[in-house]
Amino acid sequence: MPQAPTSGGKEIDVINGEMFIGSRSLSGTSGEARAVNPATGETLDPVYRGATRAELDEACRLAWEAFDPYRSLEPETRARFLETIAQNILDIGDALIERAMAETGLPRARLEGERGRTVGQLRLFAQVVRDGRYLDLRIDPAMPERQPLPRPDLRLRKIPLGPVAVFGASNFPLAFSVAGGDTASALAAGCPVVVKAHSAHLGTSELVGRAVQAAVRTSGLPEGVFSLLFDTGRDIGQGLVADPRIKAVGFTGSRGGGTALMKIAQARPEPIPVYAEMSSINxxxxxxxxxxxxxxxxxxxxxxxxxxxxxxxxxxxxxxxxxxxxxxxxxxxxxxxxxxxxxxxxxxxxxxxxxxxxxxxxxxxxxxxxxxxxxxxxxxxxxxxxxxxxxxxxxxxxxxxxxxxxxxxxxxxxxxxxxxxxxxxxxxxxxxxxxxxxxxxxxxxxxxxxxxxxxxxxxxxxNGFGTGVEVAHAMVHGGPYPSTADGRSTSVGTMAIDRFLRPVCYQDMPEALLPPELRDSSPYDRLLDGKTVLGA
Amino acid sequence: MPQAPTSGGKEIDVINGEMFIGSRSLSGTSGEARAVNPATGETLDPVYRGATRAELDEACRLAWEAFDPYRSLEPETRARFLETIAQNILDIGDALIERAMAETGLPRARLEGERGRTVGQLRLFAQVVRDGRYLDLRIDPAMPERQPLPRPDLRLRKIPLGPVAVFGASNFPLAFSVAGGDTASALAAGCPVVVKAHSAHLGTSELVGRAVQAAVRTSGLPEGVFSLLFDTGRDIGQGLVADPRIKAVGFTGSRGGGTALMKIAQARPEPIPVYAEMSSINxxxxxxxxxxxxxxxxxxxxxxxxxxxxxxxxxxxxxxxxxxxxxxxxxxxxxxxxxxxxxxxxxxxxxxxxxxxxxxxxxxxxxxxxxxxxxxxxxxxxxxxxxxxxxxxxxxxxxxxxxxxxxxxxxxxxxxxxxxxxxxxxxxxxxxxxxxxxxxxxxxxxxxxxxxxxxxxxxxxxNGFGTGVEVAHAMVHGGPYPSTADGRSTSVGTMAIDRFLRPVCYQDMPEALLPPELRDSSPYDRLLDGKTVLGA
Missing domain, CATH: 3.40.309.10 (Aldehyde Dehydrogenase; Chain A, domain 2)
Structure with missing residues (x-):
């Protein structure tokens, strides 16, 4: 008898209207929404209900608590976590493709291709984590004899910004949604993620959310590394961007939606970056x-x-x-x-x-x-x-x-x-x-x-057209305002990890207290006294 | 008979109340200001007058016109330009130190040290331009045989954002003012600069402005690469940040001043990044x-x-x-x-x-x-x-x-x-x-x-104190809000150039049309198919 796919002992191809707050699976209680099959106009089961402000608060609290332990993990653990998400998405099997087809009207081949891209970019970011180049390591060794003043020992690495809010996009129910590009690059950077699901593909979101939650569980990570919330209005999405524990936002959608989030982010006591991809006529x-x-x-x-x-x-x-x-x-x-x-x-x-x-x-x-x-x-x-x-x-x-x-x-x-x-x-x-x-x-x-x-x-x-965006090292899927909120970054390709990082310098720190990647034994590419040194 | 220092046939140690709009030297006509010697309370000659809105517009127009030709220069030309600015500042001689002492109350040794730092960071950024690492070159070669779809040839480099507004800081009349860190990193990135002088050291600003203007002239650059404006109120500074041809802002000062500029920058039809360093208790x-x-x-x-x-x-x-x-x-x-x-x-x-x-x-x-x-x-x-x-x-x-x-x-x-x-x-x-x-x-x-x-x-x-910021590759002089407006960057050290750059991807572009640094013959460090390759 064929078994339902499982991950860590739990079935992951279940659609029952649940969202995920850390390790909990629960139905919301605020408002009500159903996905619609745009090909038939048919309303799809089950009913989804939105998160409350208390549930939003809980997701943000857990994300904040998870931040330090998650970012301090061995790189290999974080890389395997990304690969486990990819495998779990594949393990959902055809249930995912069928649900996505029903919710989006997109054909099977397109969605299977999109699933391949989604899984591929998670795996590519696992490699990025292993390579360590994103850390932008720089070491300027001390010069105790320098005149008129000695030079201290200076070492720089990039660290993650903090928990990231990701808004699923309607037009890429897999590759730019719950475990899409923004989530993959944020998780790779060491940022916990709280996703606000797009109302156009609630069931698809639930399935992928369950796959990510299972990966958190079986990888033994702090539960707050990932949460997925539904919102039947705009309250939860806006509250998410305003929450002081959220430190960056990834969004793909309309110009109106993107600029509204930018305003909220800028009005916070601590403004945060919004990476909104908004509109383009190419x-x-x-x-x-x-x-x-x-x-x-x-x-x-x-x-x-x-x-x-x-x-x-x-x-x-x-x-x-x-x-x-x-x-x-x-x-x-x-x-x-x-x-x-x-x-x-x-x-x-x-x-x-x-x-x-x-x-x-x-x-x-x-x-x-x-x-x-x-x-x-x-x-x-x-x-x-x-x-x-x-x-x-x-x-x-x-x-x-x-x-x-x-x-x-x-x-x-x-x-x-x-x-x-x-x-x-x-x-x-x-x-x-x-x-x-x-x-x-x-x-x-x-x-x-x-x-x-x-x-x-x-x-x-x-001699080509812009559709079909290669997920690669040299890709830029970004551009000056208003195509995106911030043309200094990309949402596709490995450079996307940069948007969730900031530099920290360690001055005269004893080897024993330095992060391992900044010790003299660092296995990664780094800039030593201004010259590139290749890693092991 | 000793000669006054000259650059390109013009004296550069002259203080006569002039500001600089491209190749023009002129006295403003809006309002009136004088520097004050804080040690004696004495008002210093000459009178300075602020720029008009028309003069602001002219400076921004020239900066915009200079942008494409300036950023397209041979790297060696840009590097030598930075070195010429450094030399011209030294050539002003003691007139610069004496004026800065009179305007700031800072002692000679401190200002001579600060001049050394200012010159040093201009020369360091010349080296950054020559090294080309800041371009973040990435090449993913085409894979015409890949299944199911061929991979295109993808090449990425970073380009400058556009003309930058720099606000001089009161506490570093040389190292964070007219030709200070923000100006050096913006010019190195390929951005023309329009400086709003700080009212606390108008004469020092004029002297350094004349030195930069002379370097533009003798380097044969488009005149709009540099302008220096005085402002007797807030109108010119605010208008500068609001001007559509300005694409980024560097500021060091108070939290009130920095957040005011952030608001103006965010309210523009095209919001732009503001790098404001504001306050810190360390x-x-x-x-x-x-x-x-x-x-x-x-x-x-x-x-x-x-x-x-x-x-x-x-x-x-x-x-x-x-x-x-x-x-x-x-x-x-x-x-x-x-x-x-x-x-x-x-x-x-x-x-x-x-x-x-x-x-x-x-x-x-x-x-x-x-x-x-x-x-x-x-x-x-x-x-x-x-x-x-x-x-x-x-x-x-x-x-x-x-x-x-x-x-x-x-x-x-x-x-x-x-x-x-x-x-x-x-x-x-x-x-x-x-x-x-x-x-x-x-x-x-x-x-x-x-x-x-x-x-x-x-x-x-x-085991040290934060004062004395080393200008180096691994330095971070930045931090989370509100110490700076944008903790993703630094204002001191070579990483400061990153704040004025954005990535552009070239897909399947013929070698003949590619920027030289992205051709296969590129002499710079680059990422080839995800692996670091050292330059020539």
């Missing part, structure tokens, strides 16, 4: 050489990227810029044809669908905007893809045209010449990505735009 | 073993540190914590005796003197505070050193006792036992430094406090 610039050589291929790639995940990616190509030409007309016609046959696609939530429809309607009815093509009609919460065009002049005259329409809608901006195209770029707010489509013949023109793009975006791609 | 913890072994020596070191620079250091030892004992009584008596014979010392400004007197009076008249000793009476703007004591119970009951008194005043807090001492530490706000005085016999007790201290401070010292 300009794609088509150069003449590339359009002439392979306009049709680029059009195909563009529409594929635009339709992916019903366009519900932060890096979806929402803006195409090019100089007027016959080749641009051919590109637009080709892209329009491809889009026309595309199906409508179920969107994540009724609210997201409604916002998409409103955004598309604003474009459609704009006097300076031409509708190039719409996809096939849909039903329920399905979004109908849309491709629109306007002139640079019109785009520059109306800032509303530069606002994100979250979903499979994109706007082609026809520019008279290079100077006008540069003006459009210069008018944009901060973005996550920009893409250049070029051939060698376009290099000179492209080179001129790169400084502008560097100032505007976190990632510049050549 | 707890010093005396352990029983150390008190028994060398209480007298520690008392001597403590009083020396407390009196240094009339106590006008952010790292001055304002709080002594120890467990009640006869040895503590001896320490207090010894420290009191040493303090009693100390002279009053001229403070930087009438305002600082007034605040010091008020702070000392609040301690003196506090019912739970005992005056241990005062120094010799002074006159004018001289501050009389003061040593006070109270109990842990009283300290915990009145948060006012934990407020910084900027100057040579310190409060000894007598604790009943280790637990009470730990409670006092736990009650403190974020601090720049904490010092432990220990012997080997104290290691066990000290070890227990280190996690608490790590959460509270930026630098933990053993």
């Amino acid at each position: 300009p794609v610039i088509l150069f003449p050489g590339a359009l002439a050589e392979r306009g049709e291929k680029i059009a195909h790639g563009f529409i594929t990227s635009l339709l992916m995940g019903a366009g519900q990616f932060c890096t979806s190509p929402g803006l195409i810029l090019a100089i007027e030409s016959d080749k641009l007309d051919e590109f637009i016609a080709g892209a329009g044809n491809a889009l026309q046959s595309a199906s409508a696609a179920t969107m994540l939530t009724p609210g997201i669908h409604q916002a998409y429809e409103a955004g598309v309607e604003a474009l459609r009815s704009h006097t300076a905007v031409q509708t190039i093509a719409r996809g096939q009609a849909g039903q329920g919460y399905q979004g109908v893809p849309g491709l629109f065009s306007t002139t640079a002049e019109a785009f520059l005259a109306d800032r509303k045209l530069a606002e994100e329409v979250f979903g499979s809608a994109s706007l082609v901006v026809r520019c008279r010449d290079e100077a006008e195209l540069a003006s459009v770029l210069d008018s944009l707010e901060g973005q996550l990505t920009a893409a250049l489509h070029i051939t060698e013949a376009d290099h000179e023109d492209a080179r001129k735009l790169i400084p502008v793009l560097e100032r505007k975006v976190g990632r510049i791609l050549v | 707890p010093v913890i005396l352990f029983p073993g150390a008190l028994a072994e060398r209480g007298e020596k520690i008392a001597h070191g403590f009083i020396t540190s407390l009196l240094m620079g009339a106590g006008q250091f952010c790292t001055s030892p304002g709080l002594i914590l120890a467990i009640e004992s006869d040895k503590l009584d001896e320490f207090i008596a010894g420290a009191g005796n040493a303090l009693q014979s100390a002279s009053a010392a001229t403070m930087l400004t009438p305002g600082i003197h007034q605040a010091y007197e008020a702070g000392v009076e609040a301690l003196r008249s506090h019912t739970a505070v005992q005056t241990i000793a005062r120094g010799q009476a002074g006159q004018g703007y001289q501050g009389v050193p003061g040593l006070f004591s109270t109990t842990a119970e009283a300290f915990l009951a009145d948060r006012k006792l934990a407020e910084e008194v900027f100057g040579s005043a310190s409060l000894v807090v007598r604790c009943r036992d280790e637990a009470e001492l730990a409670s006092v530490l736990d009650s403190l706000e974020g601090q720049l430094t904490a010092a432990l005085h220990i012997t080997e016999a104290d290691h066990e007790d000290a070890r227990k406090l280190i996690p608490v201290l790590e959460r509270k401070v930026g630098r933990i010292l053993v």
Whole structure:
């Protein structure tokens, strides 16, 4: 007889409406919410109830108590903990994929891929913990004979900021939710995490939360390392950011949501950093050489990227810029044809669908905007893809045209010449990505735009599209405000750990009291008197 | 006949009331201010007049125009520019020291030392620019054969944030003013700088500003790389932080001043980081073993540190914590005796003197505070050193006792036992430094406090005092709020450059378009596929 998957003797594929406060599993008592299947409109069991202020307080208290012991663990223990979370998520099995499909309308292949990414990034951060490079170790040995004054022995390492609040994202129910990127990097840094689940995928959150809780238990960690709270309004989420024991916030969502959290964080007696990823239209610039050589291929790639995940990616190509030409007309016609046959696609939530429809309607009815093509009609919460065009002049005259329409809608901006195209770029707010489509013949023109793009975006791609964010060492998924609240960091890739760290210097501290990684026997890469020394 | 020092054909030791907007030297027209010699109360020539809003706008426009060309310079050009500033400051000669003495009341030896530090940190940042480690280069090469999807080529470097506003500090007229730490690290990062001069040392600011302007000119840089503005009120300083072309702020001063700038920065359409260093009382913890072994020596070191620079250091030892004992009584008596014979010392400004007197009076008249000793009476703007004591119970009951008194005043807090001492530490706000005085016999007790201290401070010292901040790779001069606005960075040492940088990722960019440091031929240390590779 097949057994239910277990971890530490407890079943982990159970969905019964529970949240997790340290080692406790409990149903909330504040308000009531249910997930909705956006494909069918069906309300899903079970009922979820929100946390009370007392439960929030308890989660924060436990996180604070766990902070010092958790950050002091052997690196290997922390690395294995991350790997155990990954394994537990896999062990949930198909129950996780099925629940996520029901709650998000996303297809199986996408969610299986997303699970792979989620597990992969947990394992990558385990490696980051083992490598110790994130500690940014620096040692300036004493110079007792230096004149006129001796130099003390100075040693620096980075330590975690403290408990972190993570807000699950609607569009990545696994990779940017309960055990997603923010949680993985915060836990890797040594920060306990309190997650506020996204209301769009409550069951998925419960399943993953149970997997993390089980990993805390079987790893023998202090229970407060992880809690997961539901919120049927905004009270718990806002209270979480305001709690004095929370020292940083990770958020992916709307600009309104992100800026509201920033305000709360800044109004605290002790302000804290908010890493909010908020909105981006991701300009794609088509150069003449590339359009002439392979306009049709680029059009195909563009529409594929635009339709992916019903366009519900932060890096979806929402803006195409090019100089007027016959080749641009051919590109637009080709892209329009491809889009026309595309199906409508179920969107994540009724609210997201409604916002998409409103955004598309604003474009459609704009006097300076031409509708190039719409996809096939849909039903329920399905979004109908849309491709629109306007002139640079019109785009520059109306800032509303530069606002994100979250979903499979994109706007082609026809520019008279290079100077006008540069003006459009210069008018944009901060973005996550920009893409250049070029051939060698376009290099000179492209080179001129790169400084502008560097100032505007976190990632510049050549001959590709921003969707599909590689989890790697050199990835930047971030960008100047308002694409994120803080362009000095990334939410994807190993550099994401930096956002949860701060430096501490130890001066003339005896070897016996130094943290092991700062002793002369340190096994890690470090800066010794300003020169890199490789670790063991 | 001896010649006046020149740089690029212009005299640089001239004081005539000018500020600098790019390549222009001009007198302001808004309001009127003069420096005051705090030792004599004498008003110093010449008259300084503040910048207008139009002049502020011009400085910011030039800084913005200079940003792309300046950040794109060969590293060697930027490094030599920093070295030229250093040399020009030395070339001003004694005129700089004499003016700084007159404006601050600080003694010659101190100011000559501070000039050495200022020049030294400019030269150190030149080396940082040459080393290229600050770029945090990362390369994840393409994997075209990877299944199920190929990996793109990803390359990351850090780029400067944009023009930086620097506010000169009253207590370091050279090392934290016009060409001080914030300016040096911002210029090293590739950020143009607009300085708002501190009103306490206008002539010193003018001299150093002229030296920087000359370096811009003889280095052939875009003029907007540096401007220096005077402000006779708060309008120009506040307008500078609000200007959309300014992308970060460096400030050293009061908590009120720092938090006001934070509010302005956060209210902008595009919020920007503020690195404000604000206040710190720098707890010093005396352990029983150390008190028994060398209480007298520690008392001597403590009083020396407390009196240094009339106590006008952010790292001055304002709080002594120890467990009640006869040895503590001896320490207090010894420290009191040493303090009693100390002279009053001229403070930087009438305002600082007034605040010091008020702070000392609040301690003196506090019912739970005992005056241990005062120094010799002074006159004018001289501050009389003061040593006070109270109990842990009283300290915990009145948060006012934990407020910084900027100057040579310190409060000894007598604790009943280790637990009470730990409670006092736990009650403190974020601090720049904490010092432990220990012997080997104290290691066990000290070890227990280190996690608490790590959460509270930026630098933990053993058997020393926080005054005298080494400019080095492993230094942290920073700490949790409110010691600084942002504990994730340092204002002293080479890590200070990080605060003015953000990461950008280049995906599949052809070699010809990549920045030189990210090409395969890069001469710098870098992370290749997650492993450190040493540069040439």
